[in-house]
Amino acid sequence: MRSALIAEPSLPVCTALRKFLESADYEVSIVGTLDEALREAHARAPSVLLASQSASLDGEALCRQVKAELPELPVLLLYLPEEDQPEQRCAGAGGDAFLVGPLKRTTVVTCVGLLIQLFEARAAAQAVPSAGAEAPNRRTDAAGSPDFEFLKRLLLMEVKRSRRYRYPIALVLLELDRLAEHLAPLGPPRRTAVLAEVLALLTEAMRDIDVTVPLSEGRFVSFMPHTAKDGAMMVAERLRQRVKTLAPLPELTLSLGLAVFEPASARGQTQVSFGNLMRDASEALRKAQAAGGDRVVFSERGPQPPGEAPQEG
Template structure:
């Protein structure tokens, strides 16, 4: 749950946005003009600001002021359907992302979810990096790395589920997904447009999953899809479904994705070595690289993760 400021003068639109966000368990506060919105930002420090850009409301001016006073607060700008260059305008204003009406609940919630997850990831990575730097003064010296911090972030999210799988002996599957030709097709977009495209990818993935499944951003352009209680056969079905859903992304026509799959199916026999978070992540990464090397738009992997001593 996040505390979100909605800056929108039209009561009907504001009410719809509030309903969308509260249905996703967010707490919402409202503002009807730029002055009031800035007061809310200064007093309440929301986790995210949604601001409309219309003739009667200058959301871009609000965004620039927010970025000047509180640059760490993400801003999502909402444009009318007739706007021809929303991504360029949003990027110039300093917004992290933009959406163009008519707005649907799934689109708004997915974009907000991605923005919040990315913000949390950046904060967590910063904390872990600081911890690693402090550790340099207390033990063997080693250089901190962003990849190490990212791994720590994911361990905090997913370690408990891996632990439950080992204890209660149910199958789990990991999919590591990356859009093909990411550096060429998505990374070169303006920041706001890139965030919107990744939000659409996340929405397409989430729509194709069960309530108990989780899709989260891992690193720039990569997503992890975690499938509890899912053996190899079921994970392959889900992977193929997700592969087709990526092709439906409208903001990047013709987009495809490669996926690496890792599966752990514990045996009922006693004495079997147990899987670790690290082994699953390594296998999914290796399988993803094989899929990319084979030309992309495919799923590789799926064998049971190799047994190794548990180190977590």
Template sequence: MRRGTLPAMAGGILIIDAESERADEVARRLRDMHFPTAVCAIGLLAVQRLESQPADLVICAEHLPDRDPREIAEYVREFFPGHVPFLLLLDDATVDAEGARRRVEADAVVRRGTRDEELSGLCRLLLERSALQVRLEHMQEENTALRRASAANSVLDPETGFYRFAAFRHVIAMEIKKARRYGYPLSILLLRLDRSEEIAGWLAPEQRRQVFAGLQREVTSAIRDIDIALLFANEKILVVMPHTALAGAITVADRIRTRIAALRPPASLAQLAFTASVSVAGASTNQLSFGRLIQDTNRGLREAEARGGDVVVVCRDTLAAPDAAPPPDGGQLGPRTFFV
């Protein structure tokens, strides 16, 4: 801003003072210095004016007939937080200026008779500070929006450490196409912490990040480099396993279930126990469909919940081929693994 120019002003300066001579004098001096100025004699009229035409700066007398200046200052702070400076006008030269400022919670104090240069400089300073505050808030909002956009485009989810499903959607589509074309097996796992909503209510944000860090560590350590572990909808974890028949996927699923059951809770929640249910589906036919696999594994998770959780559920409909070997008698592979 060039020296001598005024800050951009939309509403001007509002003077609130019941003593008309003093108010008119201050208004005249400010207008002579090219500040747009309006005057209200009582607090009620000032509030009504501010509601319809916000000011850039409020100058309020120390005493008003209808309201305490502190009420006006509080109204200005609540409705225009950080944007409209409040300047307290003192008539008595013996009044403690700092004490009066603190009582009203004003931004600054000015005494009657202050020289034009000092009054102008103080008004400019308050207006420029307010403009900088507005710019800072806008920059913070833009920065927040940029961080959110960056996080949305990130491959990793910052809260859980898992890959984002959206970032790998095209990779999954290619794996499905290759499996259909060349006839190699492909399986998926869909897992979820049991009682996830109840557990979420116990965890603080940092504890939640610690839990998901442990979950991510155990899942990724149980799978191969070519397998992909992703954060799916509703905080479910999806594992895509190319070149993996259903039998191999079942083994991995039970390994993950066992490792999650061994996870230690945060120190402050030692009584909390973690278990997870894992649903498995796979196929190696030209009818392979990712949508069908997800549909089946979601059905498997519902079955796991009905069984009380901490189980592996294998979706019978997606066995490798129509002539695939049937599941063992009773549909149970191990103590916590079931076919549906």
């Protein structure tokens, strides 16, 4: 289980943070002082440290000491709403990302998850045994993350249910257009915060039963059960428009590739599988990007050839 260490002296704030993270299946420990935080960090080896910068706790000083003693531990700095230079202060303290209050559940959970995935990807890259070995693909760095593995298991189950109970399911792959160009002026902490804001926007625009997880930097995958083509197209278009409201990057756009399975009674209809949905959504996303981006493309699957067995994966 992933774990989070929260260094926050305010009881209301740390209680809210605990509730946010425990709802996302994190094991949470809370401390109120710098010395306690250092002891817990060494003793428990948490997946991430959330450190508050306030009058009662110098989270930046804690961050500097943690980076000196435990450089592999991700640190998320939390600033009060009145802080007007969080990016510069976070970078000066050596923090990996920052959030500015008031804090929302979706933003906290997504930022923590992205930060952990970033460090896992870095560790995987450093574990490559030789300089000549192939570097990890940027698009698959997060494919082994707990969030993606959860989505894959969920999809496999829902695919089987969809076949049996004959209800539609939809999968959409989303990628931010020209992400490197938009993120170039930003420091690493701000980049992580912006990606967390994007994921929060996407999640808030969907239903509680839908699942959205990051697949790699700037690429996300969303699964929508009980959603036919028309409804999925409406949701995808809403997501495309919602990204344009992101204040830090007002010119940011989104390309989306959509794949849908709608059961029908007619014989010979293409059977659905997790692999088919991912391949179809990937091809649709490629077409959206090739057409200039900032659009939704739907993948149309034709009839299944006679005698061809459906794939299970």
